[in-house]
Amino acid sequence: MRAARSSLPRTIAAHAVLLTYTLIALFPVFVVVVNAFKNRRAIFNEPLALPNAETFSMIGFETVTSQGNFLLYFQNSMIVTVASLICVLLFGAMAAFALSEYRFKGNTLMGLYLALGIMIPIRLGTVAILQMMVASGLVNTLTALILVYTAQGLPLAIFILSEFMRTVSDDLKNAGRIDGLSEYKIFFRLVLPLVRPALATVAVFTMIPIWNDLWFPLILAPGESTKTVTLGAQMFIGQFVTNWNAVLAALSLAIVPVLVLYLIFSRQLIRGITSGAVK
């Protein structure tokens, strides 16, 4: 039977393209994870081979767990990522609501100003940020990182969320006002649930760069007690000798939390990305 909208060759071609892309995207992750379970010689001799009885080794993970405070680093990364994520989503959504819902002088200008951060990388301001953190005594605290990441994530969040919030029916908000809901209740109870897919999209796009960032932890919080996972993993990369087992093991472990967060958001994410296209 032939369906009107699809043909077998075309379906095969589409899936071939998608599969190829998936393979390319997953390959580095695969190599990292596979080699994390091999001994040092095997990593260099046959980097693509799966671990077998001879080459299997947990030495990397042992090094990671015995050396340094990896549990602490994980905790730091988690705290920074989750706290920044909450700040970005909460404040971003509130700003987006104000921009899309209320008419006030300078509304457009404010929107442009808040979106400017999308085009100007925050790292350009590193020196000034460092000076501010030193002046306020926040160097080597997680607070410093949370503040910087919140600032970094807000522009895109506001941009995306205000577009989505414009699509929420005015009548619905007005019905809420007539029923006596406060503006906060309208925001939290009516609008936020309706833009949930957009929130998930923003969450993923915000979370991954924060988790992976090396720059700001290195500059603002390099102290032992505030190290993040990515920074912690660097201690195995020496100028002359690199403990590849440990590096790969640390990176493999670092994938897990993002993966978990991603899976939490992904159902919503897919709806968010496709909602414009397939409405």
Add this chain to the structure above:
Amino acid sequence: MTALRLENVTKAFGGTQVLHGIDLTVEDGEFVIFVGPSGCGKSTLLRIIAGLEDASGGKVFIGDQLVNATPPAKRGIAMVFQTYALYPHLSVKDNMALGLKQAGTPAAEIEARVGKASSMLSLDQYLKRRPAELSGGQRQRVAIGRAIVREPTLFLFDEPLSNLDAALRVNTRLEIARLHRELSATMVYVTHDQVEAMTLADKIVVLNGGRIEQVGSPMELYNKPANMFVAGFIGSPQMNFLPADTSGQGGATTIGVRPEHLSISTEAGDWAGRLVHIEHLGADTNLYLETKASGLITARVFGEVHHAPGTELFASAEPRHLYRFDAEGRTIAAV
């Protein structure tokens, strides 16, 4: 007693003036309909009455209270929207109850009022459903129920039937008329559909370009339109407007005649024209005549009439059914 009074209400969005000084009085228990073409400011005026939009100037009184600075929830109004605007995450019952809960009404009383409204609208079996599980007509009934439970002094409707299909529209229209009788409530209703306006209203307010063109009962507007705009807007098919000199009407620049007041003859009449199209509606027939002197004329005759397109026909009107308009489009009173 007056239920609603507007004094010189104006509204501008940025530089655009949308309402140019609206004065209006609505009596207790009246069903008032704002009608006018799309974009004329009907919804804006309704939102100003509801308090969802601030007037740029003028005063709004509900009952005898000046409400310019009163938030919507405290104005004693309820509103029904074109898009239903039901809370998607709440059940039908909670949708109706939310406003009362916010106002701190005791649970027993909420229960009683929701029960009364839902039986009035035959929504009893749907109380536990979400809005997504209802049809369009049911959703609009829930929205109406949500308005009823608030027991408002003033009901506001913004094109409540526009999203419904033709059959449901008639049913819901009847339902709203019945509610108006049963609740003897004051209702202000916005529509662009003159049929809705004619069938429901005690009083019609015709708006155009942010100004009131005329206020009156449906029959007043039909029989004594104040100007060409009202004459053209009320009545379907639209009134024919003909240059006055072609028929020798002194004083007027334009004369108007409704399609239903024209009679058709094959032999003689006031206007000669070629039949370009004929529509059979069963109960009556619409004929479109292309005249040399005055362009297209529509005639609506009772019953079934058969003429082949292309036939030369004559249309005539009784003088008492002619409307005369001056150069500004104002009606010239009959002498």
